[in-house]
Amino acid sequence: MRLRPRSVTLLAALVAGGLTDLVIIVPRVHYAYRSVPLHAMLETAATIIALLTTILLWGRLRQRQRLDDLLLFLAVALLTTTNLLFAAVPAAIWTLPHPFSIWTTVCGSAAAAGLLAAAALAPPMKLHDYEKAARTAIILIAIGLVVMGTIVGLFVDRLPVGLDPARNPTAVGMFAGNNLIVASQILIAALFFVAAFGFTSRADHSGDELLLWLGASAMFGAFARVNYVIYPSLYSQWVYTGDVLRLGWHVLLFVGVAREIQLYQRAYAAKRVLEERRRIARDLHDGLAQELAFIATTARGIADSDSGNSGFRQLASAAERGLGESRRAIASLSDQRGEEPFDRALVQTVEEVAQRLGTRVVIDAEPAGGIPQDRQEQLLRIVREAVTNAARHSAANVVRVQFTNGHGLVLKVEDDGVGFDPTATDASGFGLVTMRERAAAVGGELFLSSAPNKGTQIEVVIP
Structure with missing residues (x-):
């Protein structure tokens, strides 16, 4: 007080x-x-x-x-x-x-x-x-x-x-x-x-x-x-x-x-803690992130030259996900997003993924300050995974991300891609299990809507 x-x-x-x-x-x-x-x-x-x-x-x-x-x-x-x-x-x-x-x-x-x-x-x-x-x-x-x-x-x-x-x-x-x-x-x-x-x-x-x-x-x-x-x-x-x-x-x-x-x-x-965090962030950027970027680029090049080799494609996807996680850790350790509102962090995260994967995104985010840091972290991981899936697997022309902060928090990621039949797809595919677990960890629920040639919509609702 x-x-x-x-x-x-x-x-x-x-x-x-x-x-x-x-x-x-x-x-x-x-x-x-x-x-x-x-x-x-x-x-x-x-x-x-x-x-x-x-x-x-x-x-x-x-x-x-x-x-x-x-x-x-x-x-x-x-x-x-x-x-x-x-x-x-x-x-x-x-x-x-x-x-x-x-x-x-x-x-x-x-x-x-x-x-x-x-x-x-x-x-x-x-x-x-x-x-x-x-x-x-x-x-x-x-x-x-x-x-x-x-x-x-x-x-x-x-x-x-x-x-x-x-x-x-x-x-x-x-x-x-x-x-x-x-x-x-x-x-x-x-x-x-x-x-x-x-x-x-x-x-x-x-x-x-x-x-x-x-x-x-x-x-x-x-x-x-x-x-x-x-x-x-x-x-x-x-x-x-x-x-x-x-x-x-x-x-x-x-x-x-x-x-x-x-x-x-x-x-x-x-101040000393912040200096140490920034030192660790520099080490991650100069070491782990660079190596993951090399692995992802090399594996993606091999996979594109040999379309039948799914192993290299999976390796490239895993390396790119690891690279995304390392960049998020570097940003967090560098205190680049420490106390910024969630809507700004959301826009920055989506634009980073879209730029890396070469996809077009449209973002509509309402102002949202005061969201706990752990809840922000889980939501940003979910949106990163959802946008990555849409860019890689749906052949979408545009990915739309919408966040509303009215009666509860609602985060939507939808694309106009090829879509799929959720009942015919392995539940662990496209990271759906992980996204559902992350939503549940912050007291929310994840809803999936998709159909062949009708695009895909992922919605996270936190009361």
């Missing part, structure tokens, strides 16, 4: 928004819980997932080499670096919230959110040299981080912490943070919302599954920042609802990238 991007993003908004409302409305549900191990586990999981996601996004960039993929890679890489350098490492050094950690994290997150929104809105433009563009962008971001860290470090004594570290987080009311920090979190939340709507809209138009998950994950990221606006988080010993939602952003992003890798693997496997 194909997921609808808008439905997935809406579900993410309902879950994240519902959790936020639950914390606000229900007094018994706290927005913060003291747990050093749980906080460490969440931060570790988020960091590992972010690192893996960054690596996978680099693979997507290498594969597609597009501007939007470059911006997405840079956004996640910057967010990962910011959390690692300015949040995780300082938390291990300082036991209390430090202005340097707070402000560098906020500034870095804002820049990353801006890149994420740009990735959602950027056109899918091809990059001439994606490696050079990525290298330049990474260098500029690294310089920017150093400059940001230097500026924050110079003014660290003048920057506010945001909350009084001496107070218990659960005793702090809503919207109690520093105004500048709150404004920054609002900006980050707005950028995440823009990214969520942008990725969802693009997923609707392109069908790209990664964009679907990006829209949902960005929605979690936006509500995480909304939670930080309502309940500012500064404490490494406490777990906030915003921390849980931020982990949700990382998890959904990783799911999307993992699904992308899975699709790449399937496409690569299918």
